[in-house]
Amino acid sequence: MPLLKFNNVGIRGFSAAVPATVINNYEYTEFFKSEDVKEVVDKIGVKERRFVTHEQCSSDLCYAAANKLLDDLNVSREDIDLLVFVSQTPDYRMPATAISLQDRLGLNKDTIAFDISLGCSGFIYGLSTVYAYMQTGNFKKALLLNGETRSKVYSPKDRKTAFLFGDGGTAVLIENDEKYGESFFSMNSDGALSDLIKIEAGGYRNMSTCETVEERVVDEYGNIRSAEHGVMKGGDVFNFVLKEVPKDFKKLISFGNIDTNSTDYFVFHQANDFMNSYLAKKLKVSIDKVPSSIAKFGNTSSVSIPLTIVSELRGKLEGNKSLFLSGFGVGMSWGCAYIKIADSYISHIVEI
Amino acid sequence: MKEFLEKIKEALEIEDRDIQMTDNFKEYDEWDSLNKLSLIVMIDEEYDVQVPDDKVNSCSSLQELYDEIQKLK
Numbered sequence: 001m002p003l004l005k006f007n008n009v010g011i012r013g014f015s016a017a018v019p020a021t022v023i024n025n026y027e028y029t030e031f032f033k034s035e036d037v038k039e040v041v042d043k044i045g046v047k048e049r050r051f052v053t054h055e056q057c058s059s060d061l062c063y064a065a066a067n068k069l070l071d072d073l074n075v076s077r078e079d080i081d082l083l084v085f086v087s088q089t090p091d092y093r094m095p096a097t098a099i100s101l102q103d104r105l106g107l108n109k110d111t112i113a114f115d116i117s118l119g120c121s122g123f124i125y126g127l128s129t130v131y132a133y134m135q136t137g138n139f140k141k142a143l144l145l146n147g148e149t150r151s152k153v154y155s156p157k158d159r160k161t162a163f164l165f166g167d168g169g170t171a172v173l174i175e176n177d178e179k180y181g182e183s184f185f186s187m188n189s190d191g192a193l194s195d196l197i198k199i200e201a202g203g204y205r206n207m208s209t210c211e212t213v214e215e216r217v218v219d220e221y222g223n224i225r226s227a228e229h230g231v232m233k234g235g236d237v238f239n240f241v242l243k244e245v246p247k248d249f250k251k252l253i254s255f256g257n258i259d260t261n262s263t264d265y266f267v268f269h270q271a272n273d274f275m276n277s278y279l280a281k282k283l284k285v286s287i288d289k290v291p292s293s294i295a296k297f298g299n300t301s302s303v304s305i306p307l308t309i310v311s312e313l314r315g316k317l318e319g320n321k322s323l324f325l326s327g328f329g330v331g332m333s334w335g336c337a338y339i340k341i342a343d344s345y346i347s348h349i350v351e352i
Numbered sequence: 353m354k355e356f357l358e359k360i361k362e363a364l365e366i367e368d369r370d371i372q373m374t375d376n377f378k379e380y381d382e383w384d385s386l387n388k389l390s391l392i393v394m395i396d397e398e399y400d401v402q403v404p405d406d407k408v409n410s411c412s413s414l415q416e417l418y419d420e421i422q423k424l425k
Contacts, residue, residue: 043386160385221385235405238389242396278393 003186003255009134010180010340012141012173015069015347016310017061018297019050019167025298031157031224040163045273049166049298051151056352057091058147061169063104064352066143069171070105072347075141077106082133082142083113086122086302088330089149090115101145119197120269120329121187122146122302124337127325128185130174137176144172148301153199155215155225161232164272166298170306179320179342184256186248187335196236197330201227237329241275242282245328245336249283252324252336260285263338264321265313269328270294270304301329314346356418363387363394373415401425 025041025048026034041047052061062085070077083105085098098113107113112133118125123146130142150165201212212227225231253260266285268276273294280290291312293304300307305325309317321341328334357371364382377383388408395403401424403417411417 040386043389233405234385235388235392235408238392239396239402239404242393243402274389274393278397282397 002188003251004128004132004184005256006131006135006183006185008178008180009131009174009176009183010342011344012175013069013073013345013347014170014172014306014310015065015072015350016168016170016303016307017064017068017350017352018169018307019052019056019061020351021051021053023049023051023166025049025163028163031162032159036159037163040159043274044164045292045294046163046166046298047295049151050168052149052167056149058087058089058149058169059085059091059097059101059104060352061149061167062145062147062171063101064350065169065347066101066105066145066171068347068350069173073173073345075173078108079140080105080107080143081111081139082130083107083111083145084116084126084130084142085113085145085147086116086118086126087147088117088119088301089147089152090117097147098145118333119301119331120271120304121327121331121333121335123305124185124325124327124335125187125333126302127172127337127339128187128335131183131185134174134176140175142174144174146170146303146306148303150230150299150301153230155223155229157215157224158218158229159221159223160234161230164299166300168297168300168303168307170303170310172306177342181340182256183337183339184252184258185335185337186252186255188244188248188333190240190244190332193236193240193332196233196240196332197230199228199230238275240332241271241279241328244332244334245279245326246282248334248336249326252338256338258324258338260324262322263324264289265316266290266324266326267305267308268326270297270299270308271329272299302327310346310349314348317341317344317346319343353418357414359394359398360391360414363390365390371414373418374413376412377414377417378409395421399425
């Protein structure tokens with residue numbers, strides 16, 4: 001069973017950067033009738049999102065977030081010796097974006113830097129990876145950066161995905177300290193469901209051609225996209241979450257002997273409001289303990305858990321708190337974590 | 353069966369009429385990809401099973417959907 005436990009590793013601070021461009025979803029009516037748009041937006045709960053400009057990348061968002069956090073906490077760049085960047089919208093196919101960020105952030109050349117390619121589960125995987133390195137005791141401080149520009153992935157003419165996704169970047173500073181105590185992680189994979197959320201072409205199985213970027217009507221509803229746009233099978237993604245997430249939740253609770261009544265906050269991946277409300281109900285978690293940033297930023301994939309913490313829990317993580325985190329999606333890949341917070345700092349959100 | 357029909361009405365937000373087990377629910381005016389998600393959630397909540405999307409799509413009546421749920425239970 002892939003269950004992990006760490007001791008005395010924790011998060012010193014969180015920060016986030018979002019694009020300055022606000023998309024008002026009710027007015028996102030260029031390709032759809034406004035009454036249909038209202039119905040969709042009301043149900044998914046994504047009122048606004050942020051979109052990068054054509055020139056902006058995931059790394060730019062993470063760069064801004066990381067600089068803000070290191071400056072706010074007065075942490076020397078010399079002290080960072082691990083940088084992990086989680087994204088499925090990296091700047092280039094090669095080299096890895098984490099390496100360019102090592103240089104841009106002015107980190108030492110003996111910094112370990114690499115990318116992890118995961119989506120909505122990515123914060124849990126990234127955090128557990130960094131915790132595992134930190135547990136060796138050979139690292140001073142580590143940065144976990146999650147960045148996504150999903151606005152560049154999905155077709156604005158496909159109603160199944162046009163209203164959901166937004167862009168953002170976050171930075172988390174991780175250190176060793178006895179005050180953090182124990183943390184627990186559970187992670188899972190099901191590659192049989194890889195078609196549920198996918199970009200069919202543009203990788204190395206189906207390489208880019210003139211045809212792969214050609215937009216076409218793909219279904220009886222008149223949705224339009226190319227083979228290089230993201231596709232999501234919403235119904236089955238729902239079924240997957242309802243089937244797997246509660247099981248994983250229970251597995252971690254039992255492994256860590258976690259008391260959910262005394263857990264302060266449950267931060268879920270922000271898929272959509274409808275799903276998260278039902279998930280909270282199914283998991284018997286009080287909705288007051290489930291912060292939501294879906295109305296402001298939409299679904300930002302692996303960024304959504306830390307972005308929700310920065311946006312909704314600023315001022316609420318003083319002293320000793322506990323967080324239950326749950327990420328699930330593209331892969332399909334899912335996991336959850338229980339971590340202790342001890343006076344974690346949260347920066348104001350940066351707009352770029 | 354009556355209860356099942358009530359739950360379907362609730363999930364699909366049908367308020368103005370009665371529905372029958374023989375109905376092809378995908379011909380309802382209320383049927384769309386959003387209400388399909390409500391239907392999936394209702395089935396999970398009431399029957400504790402997940403009906404795959406293509407199964408929902410291939411059912412031509414509420415009776416078939418009901419039978420599918422019973423099969424999965």
